[in-house]
Amino acid sequence: QQQVKQSPQSLIVQKGGIPIINCAYENTAFDYFPWYQQFPGKGPALLIAIRPDVSEKKEGRFTISFNKSAKQFSLHIMDSQPGDSATYFCAASESNTGNQFYFGTGTSLTVIP
Amino acid sequence: DAGITQSPRHKVTETGTPVTLRCHQTENHRYMYWYRQDPGHGLRLIHYSYGVKDTDKGEVSDGYSVSRSKTEDFLLTLESATSSQTSVYFCAIRRQGGGYTFGSGTRLTVV
Numbered sequence: 001q002q003q004v005k006q007s008p009q010s011l012i013v014q015k016g017g018i019p020i021i022n023c024a025y026e027n028t029a030f031d032y033f034p035w036y037q038q039f040p041g042k043g044p045a046l047l048i049a050i051r052p053d054v055s056e057k058k059e060g061r062f063t064i065s066f067n068k069s070a071k072q073f074s075l076h077i078m079d080s081q082p083g084d085s086a087t088y089f090c091a092a093s094e095s096n097t098g099n100q101f102y103f104g105t106g107t108s109l110t111v112i113p
Numbered sequence: 114d115a116g117i118t119q120s121p122r123h124k125v126t127e128t129g130t131p132v133t134l135r136c137h138q139t140e141n142h143r144y145m146y147w148y149r150q151d152p153g154h155g156l157r158l159i160h161y162s163y164g165v166k167d168t169d170k171g172e173v174s175d176g177y178s179v180s181r182s183k184t185e186d187f188l189l190t191l192e193s194a195t196s197s198q199t200s201v202y203f204c205a206i207r208r209q210g211g212g213y214t215f216g217s218g219t220r221l222t223v224v
Contacts, residue, residue, distance in 0.1 A: 006155070032211045043203050043215030044156070089155060093211070100146075100171065101213060103155040 003027060004092050006104025013080055014112050021075045021107045023090035028071070030092040034101070035064065035075050038087045047088070048075070080111045116140040119204050119216035126223055132191040134219050136204030138184075144207035145187040147171075147179060149200040150218075156203065162187055194223045 005024045013019045023033075034049035050057045050064045050073065057064045061078040077084055090104040116139035126132050136145060146161040148171075158171030160179040168179050176198060180188045191198055201220050205213040 034212055036213075036215075041217075043205075043217050044213075045215070046212040049212055095211070100158055100161060101156075103148075103157070105153060105155040 002105070003102035004090060004104045006090050006107060008107060009105070010108040010110075012110045012112060015081060017080050017111070019077050019080055019109055019111075021088055021090070021109075022072065023074065023092075023104050024070075024072045025092050025102075026071065027092070027094065029094045031095050032093045033064070033066065033073050034091050035062070036089045036091065036103075038089065038106075044089055077109075082111045082113050085109055085111050117204060117206055117214055117216045119202075119219050121219060122217065123220045124222070126194050126221070128195060128223055129193050132194050132221065134189045134202055134221070136187045136189070136216060138187075138206050140206070141184055142206040142208070143184075145181065146205040146207070146213070147177075147187070147189045148203045148205060149173065150203060151200050159189065159202075196223050199223045
């Protein structure tokens with residue numbers, strides 16, 4: 001079973017738009033929720049991460065919104081740029097179990113100039 | 114990137130042959146991981162290590178084995194490669210603060 005469910009599978013937005021990628025989880029023991037960005041031919045790179053004691057975290061144009069009661073979190077990209085075109089993965093982990101990360105299936109984002 | 118190197122970057126091998134992929138880190142991190150990436154599945158954990166000679170299975174460990182004889186090296190072996198093991202393999206280390214740093218990946222094709 002997929003521990004972390006991610007949607008949509010793909011997303012196309014115009015430059016300046018605000019793409020939103022959503023993830024949901026079931027395991028309430030998860031306590032670390034990172035987002036990774038991956039460009040073709042490269043490994044995923046950590047973009048931003050949140051812990052469940054806060055509902056929102058911003059780093060530059062990237063924002064994570066976290067809803068603990070709904071067991072959902074989402075990534076918002078403000079003022080999106082063509083250079084943001086990449087695949088984005090959400091993930092979740094439980095700190096006390098060797099930090100195995102469970103990844104979503106990925107969202108392919110295309111930002112049109 | 115950040116002291117983690119995977120080799121080889123690309124490999125084509127025949128069904129039934131053994132294959133070993135190498136992950137090398139230069140920063141003395143305790144935790145190391147092997148993931149495979151496939152379309153529609155995201156990244157799935159194969160095996161991980163929490164110290165020299167200390168390893169454990171992930172969710173897709175069948176057909177794979179690992180070894181860690183030194184802190185800096187984590188090897189992934191496909192004992193007898195099958196076409197279903199055609200994939201991109203990523204090694205990762207866990208950083209202070211919880212995040213992973215991934216290597217650049219190995220694209221393996223089993224023909």
